[in-house]
Amino acid sequence: MVRELRESVTEALSAAGFDRLFCLTDSTTLQVCWPLLADMPVMRDACMITIGDTDENKTTESLMHVWESLQHGGATRHSLLVNLGGGMVTDLGGFAASTFKRGIKFINIPTTLLAQVDASVGGKTGINFGGLKNEIGVFNCSERVLLASDFLGTLDDRNLLSGYAEMLKHGLLDCREHLYELLAFDPTVVRSGDAAARQGLVRMVGRSVAVKERIVEEDPTERGIRKALNLGHTAGHAIESLAMQEGRTVLHGYAVAWGLVMELYLCVVRCGFPGVVFHQVEEYVREHYGKFYFECRHYDRLTGFMKHDKKNIGEAVNFTLLGDVGDIRINETCSVQEIEQMLDYYREN
Numbered sequence: 001m002v003r004e005l006r007e008s009v010t011e012a013l014s015a016a017g018f019d020r021l022f023c024l025t026d027s028t029t030l031q032v033c034w035p036l037l038a039d040m041p042v043m044r045d046a047c048m049i050t051i052g053d054t055d056e057n058k059t060t061e062s063l064m065h066v067w068e069s070l071q072h073g074g075a076t077r078h079s080l081l082v083n084l085g086g087g088m089v090t091d092l093g094g095f096a097a098s099t100f101k102r103g104i105k106f107i108n109i110p111t112t113l114l115a116q117v118d119a120s121v122g123g124k125t126g127i128n129f130g131g132l133k134n135e136i137g138v139f140n141c142s143e144r145v146l147l148a149s150d151f152l153g154t155l156d157d158r159n160l161l162s163g164y165a166e167m168l169k170h171g172l173l174d175c176r177e178h179l180y181e182l183l184a185f186d187p188t189v190v191r192s193g194d195a196a197a198r199q200g201l202v203r204m205v206g207r208s209v210a211v212k213e214r215i216v217e218e219d220p221t222e223r224g225i226r227k228a229l230n231l232g233h234t235a236g237h238a239i240e241s242l243a244m245q246e247g248r249t250v251l252h253g254y255a256v257a258w259g260l261v262m263e264l265y266l267c268v269v270r271c272g273f274p275g276v277v278f279h280q281v282e283e284y285v286r287e288h289y290g291k292f293y294f295e296c297r298h299y300d301r302l303t304g305f306m307k308h309d310k311k312n313i314g315e316a317v318n319f320t321l322l323g324d325v326g327d328i329r330i331n332e333t334c335s336v337q338e339i340e341q342m343l344d345y346y347r348e349n
């Protein structure tokens with residue numbers, strides 16, 4: 001497996017062509033993932049750049065460190081940046097590369113399941129700013145995204161499940177057969193070393209990425225159908241923001257999983273989404289992700305976060321909803337009353 005990764009890195013680097021090579025890691029991927037590539041001849045002269053390893057480091061300071069390292073390392077417009085890490089590294093590295101000398105090439109090697117199925121694909125790059133996530137950034141696609149199953153074995157259950165939530169979303173946007181395949185699988189079994197389970201997950205990752213690529217190809221800059229990828233995220237981001245304010249740690253994918261349940265409830269009441277499928281997803285999420293607890297006194301803050309989601313236009317709260325699995329309805333505007341009904345349902349069930 002490592003051999004396949006090393007072959008694809010060699011092939012991608014020679015196809016990209018460059019005068020100087022830079023590799024961005026965070027402090028964890030430097031320790032855990034970089035050793036798989038470090039002794040490759042093509043990597044021998046790579047100039048390493050390392051930033052801190054959590055989302056709090058997705059800042060202007062880290063960005064400046066990357067720009068300075070590129071400058072001091074003699075990067076030119078023909079240099080190449082390899083981003084080896086999770087979504088924080090691929091987003092920040094992609095933005096640094098897109099803006100250095102008006103843009104140098106970059107390749108993403110996502111090391112988390114979340115980054116493999118979502119962040120590293122589709123050209124969204126950026127950093128957090130002014131207390132808001134991904135506030136500054138540009139759309140710019142990497143030269144290549146190299147998917148390596150080797151890194152999945154480095155992830156704990158929570159990080160596997162976090163990425164899997166985005167895969168559930170892609171299944172919901174695609175078709176019932178895809179969704180049911182996902183609902184019949186538990187990504188944490190790959191940690192037992194079961195080769196068949198690992199292969200199954202790798203195949204499902206490929207299928208998931210294909211759904212995202214198909215949507216992004218149609219609408220790279222999110223004017224229309226790319227908004228489908230926000231399914232579960234309007235409520236999910238509100239959960240993340242509330243949790244952050246309250247000092248509770250919530251992984252992105254967990255918030256998306258809870259957000260999917262909330263928003264599928266809206267799909268049922270507004271768009272006729274089949275109740276049976278809704279309950280199957282709800283049960284899977286309850287069993288694997290547990291529940292996000294909140295009270296009525298949190299409603300104002302939760303709806304406030306939804307209203308201020310940067311994907312809204314004006315005061316209306318925009319959702320992506322489904323009439324059925326694969327039947328996508330973008331720009332569904334919901335009233336505060338409907339949102340509170342959704343929060344009631346989630347809290348009481």
Ligand code: GLY
Pocket residue numbers: 118119121122124226229230
């Ligand atoms: N994460 C959703 C998107 O890339 O559009």
